[in-house]
Amino acid sequence: xxxxxxxxxxxxxxxxxxxxxxxxxxxxxxxxxxxxxxxxxxxxxxxxxxxxxxxxxxxxxxxxxxxxxxxxxxxxxxxxxxxxxxxxxxxxxxxxxxxxxxxxxxxxxxxxxxxxxxxxxxxxxxxxxxxxxxxxxxxxxxxxxxxxxxxxxxxxxxxxxxxxxxxxxxxxxxxxxxxxxxxxxxxxxxxxxxxxxxxxxxxxxxxxxxxxxxxxxxxxxxxxxxxxxxxxxxxxxxxxxxxxxxxxxxxxxxxxxxxxxxxxxxxxxxxxxxxx
Numbered sequence: 349x350x351x352x353x354x355x356x357x358x359x360x361x362x363x364x365x366x367x368x369x370x371x372x373x374x375x376x377x378x379x380x381x382x383x384x385x386x387x388x389x390x391x392x393x394x395x396x397x398x399x400x401x402x403x404x405x406x407x408x409x410x411x412x413x414x415x416x417x418x419x420x421x422x423x424x425x426x427x428x429x430x431x432x433x434x435x436x437x438x439x440x441x442x443x444x445x446x447x448x449x450x451x452x453x454x455x456x457x458x459x460x461x462x463x464x465x466x467x468x469x470x471x472x473x474x475x476x477x478x479x480x481x482x483x484x485x486x487x488x489x490x491x492x493x494x495x496x497x498x499x500x501x502x503x504x505x506x507x508x509x510x511x512x513x514x515x516x517x518x519x520x521x522x523x524x525x526x527x528x529x530x531x532x533x534x535x536x537x538x539x540x541x542x543x544x545x546x547x548x549x550x551x552x553x554x555x556x557x558x559x560x561x562x563x564x565x566x567x568x569x570x571x572x573x574x575x576x577x578x579x580x581x582x583x584x585x586x587x588x589x590x591x592x593x594x595x596x597x598x599x600x601x602x603x604x605x606x607x608x609x610x611x612x613x614x615x616x617x618x619x620x621x622x623x624x
Contacts, residue, residue, distance in 0.1 A: 405587040410594075413587035423576070427595065430561050430572040433489050437496025438557045442550050444497070445504025452505075453512025453542070454534070466505070474499045475563060482568045492564040492572075499560045500553035507549025511542030544615060551607040558600045 387407065393399055394406040405413075417423035452459040474495050485491040519541055523533045565574025573592055580589040 402584060403586060405590065410587045410590045413585075414591045417588060417591060423591075426571055426573050426576055427599070429489075430565065430574065431599070433492045433565075433572070434496060434557045434561045436489075437493045437561075438500050438554055440493070441497040441500025441557070442504050442553060445501045445549065445553070446508050446546060449505040449508025449546075450512065453509045454538070459509070466502075470502050474560060475567075478564060478567060487568040487570070491568060492561060495564050496557045496560050499556045503553045503556065504546070504549040507545045507552075508542065511545025511549075512538055514545065515541040544618065547607075547611045547614065551604065551611060554603050554607050555600065558596070558603055562596060 390404075391407055394401070394404050398404075448462070452462055477498065478491070478495055481491045481494050485494065515538060519537050523537050528536065561572065562574035562577060565572035566578040569575050573596060577589060577592045577596075580586070580592065
């Protein structure tokens with residue numbers, strides 16, 4: 349009909365709920381195709397002997413190795429030992445990074461004092477510190493915790509510093525107009541504006557911590573999933589090596605998703621572009 353508005357009849361509640369479930373399930377299904385493709389290629393390459401079995405065991409043999417490691421070895425204990433070291437190092441590094449980064453972000457004097465030294469230390473890879481730390485502290489968990497703390501500290505420190513320095517000037521002007529006290533200014537203006545950047549540093553630091561523990565345990569220690577990887581490589585236990593690699597990937601994925609959920613929860617008030 350010309351000149352008239354056509355009203356759209358809303359979908360029934362059951363139909364709308366179904367559409368929401370399908371829309372929520374679609375990203376999950378999309379993300380499954382690549383792992384399934386890799387698994388199919390692995391299955392094909394191992395059974396057709398494109399690669400020698402000693403270098404690429406079949407998926408079935410790898411699964412059998414996983415259950416053997418869980419039941420006949422202390423694989424779970426090694427995973428828990430690695431997680432304990434990572435957890436301690438991550439907490440220490442994140443807390444120090446937020447505290448010192450916050451101080452440097454709020455005070456130019458603190459940044460001038462710490463900046464040159466921190467920038468120099470940051471350029472030295474954590475793996476280069478490992479021999480010296482082991483010499484000082486031995487090959488126990490403490491040496492690995494110190495290294496992981498260093499790895500986590502700098503991303504969190506830099507993101508905290510930049511998050512504070514990146515607060516829009518309009519917010520600063522508003523705080524001056526409202527004559528906020530210093531603590532009110534920090535709590536109401538600085539912390540909410542800098543939190544997204546800080547959480548990015550924390551999430552990135554968590555991933556680095558889990559990756560670094562593998563190297564630290566492989567080069568110094570007799571326990572942990574990193575030690576198992578290097579031992580499997582030395583003994584040509586490729587099935588156990590693949591098991592360790594997949595467990596590392598899965599645990600790292602869980603850690604990253606956990607940090608992402610925490611980030612979304614803390615920033616639920618902040619809306620932004622999420623892609624098409």
